[in-house]
Amino acid sequence: xxxxxxxxxxMDVSFYKVEEIRHLTDETxxxxxxxxxxxxxxxxxxxxxIVGGNQSREYSIYSGENDENLELLIKEVDNGYFTPRxxxxxxxxxxxxxxxxxxxxxxxxxxxxxxxxFIASGTGIAPFxxxxxxxxxxxxxxxxxxxxxxxxxxxxxYAGDRYTLCTSRDKGGDYNGRLTxxxxxxxxxxxxxxxxxxxxxxxxDALEILKGKGFDRDQIHCEVxx
Amino acid sequence: MITNDKKSVAFKTLGCRLNQYETDALVTDFSxxxxxxxxxxxxxxxxxxxxxxxxxxxxxxxxxxxxxxxxKAKNAVVVVTGCMANNFKEKLESQxxxxxxxxxxxxxxxxxxIDAHFSGEIVHPDQLPLDVFRYQPVHKxxxxxxxxxxxxxxxxxxTFCIIPMVRGMAASRPVADVLESVRKTVENGFxxxxxxxxxxxxYEDGTVRFEELLAMILEVPGDFRVRISSLEPDGFGxxxxxxxxxxxxxxxxxxCLQSGSDKTLLRMRRMYxxxxxxxxxxxxxxxxxxxxFTTDIIVGFPGETDExxxxxxxxxxxxxxxxxxxxxxxxxxxxxxxxxxxxLPEKIKTERSLKVRDLSVENxxxxxxxxxxxxxxxxxxxxxxxxxSGYGEHYIPVHFKLSGAQKNMIKKVKLTGIVGQDDExxxxxxxVD
Numbered sequence: 001x002x003x004x005x006x007x008x009x010x011m012d013v014s015f016y017k018v019e020e021i022r023h024l025t026d027e028t029x030x031x032x033x034x035x036x037x038x039x040x041x042x043x044x045x046x047x048x049x050i051v052g053g054n055q056s057r058e059y060s061i062y063s064g065e066n067d068e069n070l071e072l073l074i075k076e077v078d079n080g081y082f083t084p085r086x087x088x089x090x091x092x093x094x095x096x097x098x099x100x101x102x103x104x105x106x107x108x109x110x111x112x113x114x115x116x117x118f119i120a121s122g123t124g125i126a127p128f129x130x131x132x133x134x135x136x137x138x139x140x141x142x143x144x145x146x147x148x149x150x151x152x153x154x155x156x157x158y159a160g161d162r163y164t165l166c167t168s169r170d171k172g173g174d175y176n177g178r179l180t181x182x183x184x185x186x187x188x189x190x191x192x193x194x195x196x197x198x199x200x201x202x203x204x205d206a207l208e209i210l211k212g213k214g215f216d217r218d219q220i221h222c223e224v225x226x
Numbered sequence: 227m228i229t230n231d232k233k234s235v236a237f238k239t240l241g242c243r244l245n246q247y248e249t250d251a252l253v254t255d256f257s258x259x260x261x262x263x264x265x266x267x268x269x270x271x272x273x274x275x276x277x278x279x280x281x282x283x284x285x286x287x288x289x290x291x292x293x294x295x296x297x298k299a300k301n302a303v304v305v306v307t308g309c310m311a312n313n314f315k316e317k318l319e320s321q322x323x324x325x326x327x328x329x330x331x332x333x334x335x336x337x338x339x340i341d342a343h344f345s346g347e348i349v350h351p352d353q354l355p356l357d358v359f360r361y362q363p364v365h366k367x368x369x370x371x372x373x374x375x376x377x378x379x380x381x382x383x384x385t386f387c388i389i390p391m392v393r394g395m396a397a398s399r400p401v402a403d404v405l406e407s408v409r410k411t412v413e414n415g416f417x418x419x420x421x422x423x424x425x426x427x428x429y430e431d432g433t434v435r436f437e438e439l440l441a442m443i444l445e446v447p448g449d450f451r452v453r454i455s456s457l458e459p460d461g462f463g464x465x466x467x468x469x470x471x472x473x474x475x476x477x478x479x480x481x482c483l484q485s486g487s488d489k490t491l492l493r494m495r496r497m498y499x500x501x502x503x504x505x506x507x508x509x510x511x512x513x514x515x516x517x518x519f520t521t522d523i524i525v526g527f528p529g530e531t532d533e534x535x536x537x538x539x540x541x542x543x544x545x546x547x548x549x550x551x552x553x554x555x556x557x558x559x560x561x562x563x564x565x566x567x568x569x570l571p572e573k574i575k576t577e578r579s580l581k582v583r584d585l586s587v588e589n590x591x592x593x594x595x596x597x598x599x600x601x602x603x604x605x606x607x608x609x610x611x612x613x614x615s616g617y618g619e620h621y622i623p624v625h626f627k628l629s630g631a632q633k634n635m636i637k638k639v640k641l642t643g644i645v646g647q648d649d650e651x652x653x654x655x656x657x658v659d
Contacts, residue, residue, distance in 0.1 A: 101395065102381065102383075103497075201489075203492055207488070217499060226495075226566070
């Protein structure tokens with residue numbers, strides 16, 4: 001008879017106390033947690049649950065690899081189950097974080113020499129903020145599509161000439177209209193690497209535009225949000 | 227260890243090849259420990275049901291097998307393990323007809339749980355060690371081919387898939403363990419090894435990735451051939467294609483397309499598009515024109531339009547899959563697809579499923595026809611009244627006459643014609659001296 005181990009009792013490693021909730025718009029907020037207890041690559045996502053709850057959702061990490069806080073960008077879904085509960089959390093509330101997961105994001109060896117265009121809709125900007133925090137010196141451009149200009153989350157953190165805001169429902173953007181409309185007007189260097197993050201319709205349309213401009217599918221990397 | 231009378235054990239396995247491998251490894255454990263392996267109708271002392279939960283249908287089948295087993299083997303210790311044990315743990319634990327519910331990551335220690343039970347010790351399954359790679363190389367098996375597990379879990383988070391919740395995150399078995407397991411499995415007499423896992427293309431142990439591991443496996447000495455189980459169609463380099471020129475590696479891949487529509491693939495959160503899939507198929511067939519591709523297709527995924535479904539039919543024709551596992555989309559609780567809009571009625575799913583099935587049969591016949599007059603090395607798996615059957619290198623089913631045949635022999639067979647319909651279709655052949 002083999003000796004039997006005690007049940008694994010390391011569950012609390014995944015528990016985090018909420019430090020701060022930053023309200024960015026009426027619907028969108030960032031959840032600031034203590035520094036991650038795991039190593040992650042900028043662009044990866046985690047699974048988030050509320051301690052005592054029975055559901056979880058995946059979110060891209062909004063903070064950089066070496067930042068003092070693990071931060072997540074969350075938009076409340078109308079009539080949703082999970083995000084309204086997240087919104088009610090306060091400093092001191094406990095959440096559960098598992099991960100990191102996924103292959104999307106910056107390959108460290110490419111960061112120094114690559115030319116990058118990050119294309120995001122809504123909170124799909126999260127992995128790109130993580131990348132820019134981690135690699136502040138990379139050669140990048142962000143094209144961010146939102147409905148209203150107030151949804152340009154933390155835009156002051158990006159150099160003005162690197163960030164283009166496309167707004168579809170007000171005139172406050174650098175481009176007034178959908179980001180795909182703007183994308184059609186852009187010219188990019190042939191060696192550009194494209195990273196796309198957002199809803200599946202935006203990604204499908206943006207992929208078609210980029211392929212139409214002659215870029216190889218292997219230069220385009222996607223992370224679909226739901 | 228058992229000290230008194232010889233106990234008997236029966237196994238029932240549902241679902242994927244990984245589950246089949248894990249059952250085979252348990253069969254080896256129990257056999258080595260002196261248990262008699264019996265059919266589950268033959269009043270065994272222990273019944274082990276290795277369940278599946280990948281679709282609603284899998285749940286229904288698993289539940290049905292649990293009920294039947296418990297009814298037929300009234301005094302048996304009933305152990306339920308596998309993915310359903312993870313997905314419905316509490317519910318299953320509350321059922322009186324089940325003795326133990328053992329989660330996937332503790333499955334490899336079921337023998338110690340049963341030994342403890344018969345010795346009068348009180349051990350809860352949650353006290354078993356957590357280890358998804360603890361399995362012994364298969365010796366005694368329910369199958370002619372033996373799988374070798376190299377990987378477990380997946381963190382792709384495809385929107386329809388429950389696997390990350392029931393199999394956990396991706397984990398790779400250390401290279402040395404894999405190679406040792408292959409060596410021992412070959413020493414145990416197996417002529418065909420199936421490399422298996424949940425998402426084996428994501429294998430990564432230090433700097434060794436799937437292609438490198440496969441190259442090392444092919445260099446293990448011995449007279450055996452290697453087959454790859456289901457694979458995700460992302461990230462193949464030219465080196466992977468070249469590996470198939472190795473005589474041990476069989477020219478077949480089960481490459482999971484799931485849909486021929488890029489829009490649907492994005493909603494599924496798959497990591498490739500149809501053009502990339504095409505690139506892979508073209509690359510292989512340019513070098514190996516007869517290369518066999520089989521696949522999985524999900525029909526009726528939320529929001530799948532007629533046009534998107536037609537793209538899937540077009541892709542099936544274009545890629546000429548010789549066999550398709552067709553799944554009608556079914557909601558898995560807790561997945562992202564559960565929360566997608568536009569879930570389709572069952573009637574549409576059934577209609578689409580039948581169309582895929584018809585096309586699959588047509589493809590199969592066309593593919594089989596290209597083999598008539600060719601020879602295949604067939605691994606004998608079944609023997610019945612002088613007729614033997616097994617699979618050729620390309621994973622095509624072959625029947626032929628042979629007296630004195632034994633399972634696990636490999637014979638050269640000239641293929642002469644196609645027999646049967648639908649899923650029962652096979653190639654008939656004649657032994658080549």
